[in-house]
Amino acid sequence: MSDKATKPGxxxxxxxxxxxNDGDYIAPPPREVRDxxxxxxxxLGFISDKPAVPEAPVAPKKRARQPSQYPDHYNLRxxxxxRERLDDYAYRHRMAKGEVFGxxxxxxETEERRKASANE
Amino acid sequence: MPVITLLSPxxxxxxxxxxxxxxxxxxxxxxxxxxxxADPNFPLVKWAGLPGRPENIEVVQExxxxxxxxxxxxxxxxxxxxxxxxxxxxxxxxxxxxxxxHLAIVPMQGSVLDSDQAARAFQSxxxxxxxxxxxxxxxxxFTRTPASSRIRSRVSQQIAExxxxxxxxxxxxxxxxxxxxxxxxxxxGTFATLEGTPAASxxxxxxxxxxxxxxxxxxxxxxRAGA
Numbered sequence: 001m002s003d004k005a006t007k008p009g010x011x012x013x014x015x016x017x018x019x020x021n022d023g024d025y026i027a028p029p030p031r032e033v034r035d036x037x038x039x040x041x042x043x044l045g046f047i048s049d050k051p052a053v054p055e056a057p058v059a060p061k062k063r064a065r066q067p068s069q070y071p072d073h074y075n076l077r078x079x080x081x082x083r084e085r086l087d088d089y090a091y092r093h094r095m096a097k098g099e100v101f102g103x104x105x106x107x108x109e110t111e112e113r114r115k116a117s118a119n120e
Numbered sequence: 121m122p123v124i125t126l127l128s129p130x131x132x133x134x135x136x137x138x139x140x141x142x143x144x145x146x147x148x149x150x151x152x153x154x155x156x157x158a159d160p161n162f163p164l165v166k167w168a169g170l171p172g173r174p175e176n177i178e179v180v181q182e183x184x185x186x187x188x189x190x191x192x193x194x195x196x197x198x199x200x201x202x203x204x205x206x207x208x209x210x211x212x213x214x215x216x217x218x219x220x221x222h223l224a225i226v227p228m229q230g231s232v233l234d235s236d237q238a239a240r241a242f243q244s245x246x247x248x249x250x251x252x253x254x255x256x257x258x259x260x261x262f263t264r265t266p267a268s269s270r271i272r273s274r275v276s277q278q279i280a281e282x283x284x285x286x287x288x289x290x291x292x293x294x295x296x297x298x299x300x301x302x303x304x305x306x307x308x309g310t311f312a313t314l315e316g317t318p319a320a321s322x323x324x325x326x327x328x329x330x331x332x333x334x335x336x337x338x339x340x341x342x343x344r345a346g347a
Contacts, residue, residue, distance in 0.1 A: 024121045024344070025196065028189050029219050029252060037251035041215035044244050045129070048212035049185060 074108065122340055123192055123202040125221040127244075130237035131208025134227045134263030136163045137301050138332070139205035144310050145333035146201050147174045154195035155179045158188060158217065159207040163305065170308020185213040192220040210240065218248035223340050224258040227295070230265070230276025235283070242288055257343030261332070262294040291335040293328065300325035 029037075038048060090100045124142065126135040136159065143153045153176060157164040160183050168179035178199070182191040188204075195202040204217050218224060224245045228238040238260060249256045260283055262276075283290055295301075300321050303314055311326045 024222065026123065026193075026220050026222070028193050033251055033253075034186075034189070034216065034219065037215050037219055037248050038212050040247040040251055041212060041244055044210070044240055044247065046210045046212060046215050046244055050212075 074105065121196055121200060121202075122222040123196055123204060123220055124223045124225060124336060124340070125204040125206065125217050126225050126227060127206045127214050127217070128208060128226055128228065128234075128237055128241050129210040129214075130234060133208065133229055133234055133237075134295055135159075135208065136205050137305075138225065138227050138261065138263065138295055139203050140164060140167060140304060141295065141301070141329040142333050142336055143177050143201075143203050144174070144304075145329050146203075147177045148310070150176070151200040152176045152198075153178070153201045153203060154199040156188070156191055156195060156202065156204040156217075157181045158183060158213055159205055161207075164205055167305055167308055172307070172309020172313040174310060183213070185211065185216055188213055189216050189220055192217065196220075210244075214244060215248055218245055218256060219252050221248075221256055223336070223343055224256055225291075225336065226258065226260045227263040228260055228279075229263055230273060230279055232275065232279070235279045238283075239286075242286075255343075255346075257339065257346075258289075259339050260288055260290040261335075262290065264297040265294040266297060289339065291332065291339065293331040293335045295332055296325075296328055298325045298328070 042048070086100055086104070087097065089095075090097045093100075095103075126139050128135055139155060143155050146153050155164050155168075155177065157179055158181075162181050164179050165181045167173070168177070173179075180191060180195065182188050192202060192204060204221070206214050206217055224241075226238050226241045226245075228234045242258065242260075245256055245258045262280070265276075280290065298321070300311070300314065300317055303317055304311075307314060311322050311329070314322055
């Protein structure tokens, strides 16, 4: 354990004698030995930096279809003067504007049902 | 031809310093040495880039965990000694390097944290031996010990006893904490080319390095005799 030099500090006479012995050669191990060693090492936390399998290309996620929050959905396209005609109708029949609007929607639904049954 | 690997899952224990000291001593003895720098920070490649690198020391960098096997194989065919300096982290690169190793050296300091990590390193060597179906020789070496004192702390003493009790060989020589070793990395070159350092300090460091290299060769020789 001491760092004090107790061994000869000069040139290392034995150095060159280690070379040239073919019995020392370590051949690269076959794949199964490497895999076994890697597996054993991983149990001790010596893990691979490479991903185990190549990552498959990620397919874009399909958006799940959401149920409509408002099933009774109307698109109203107003022409010039439609607003005034609705107001005038409500005034002439002494009806609230909301009541007239409800009446209009009833007529629309009746028309849609008629069209649907005609298509069938 | 022999492949000597320095490993520890912990960083900062003195693997790279030990690798450089060993390479310098072996090269000084006339042997050709290939150093495989497998630390992603490439400290030995940086040292080799500074002036004064002996011609018989070649430093190659390799961080790919699979390619390291072929790199070591190619190195052992062209040099008398191959020294592999691994990073201070547990990785499959360590495992693969061990499969190509004759002697594994585990540097450790006299602290509980270091000894825990050294124990992991010894376990990994044993497992690699089993997988490779051959004995991989190994030994521990105490590093960064105080240069001026030969008195161990109680913790260090207990760790040394524990290592010995587990039947793990430790090299008789410790690598001391020395400014000269840091200067080698800062200036490049060898002990002989260091400037601005007292000759006595260089001589002490040089003697420490020679003693360490001698222990490594003795251990290697004993392992070959036992094989």
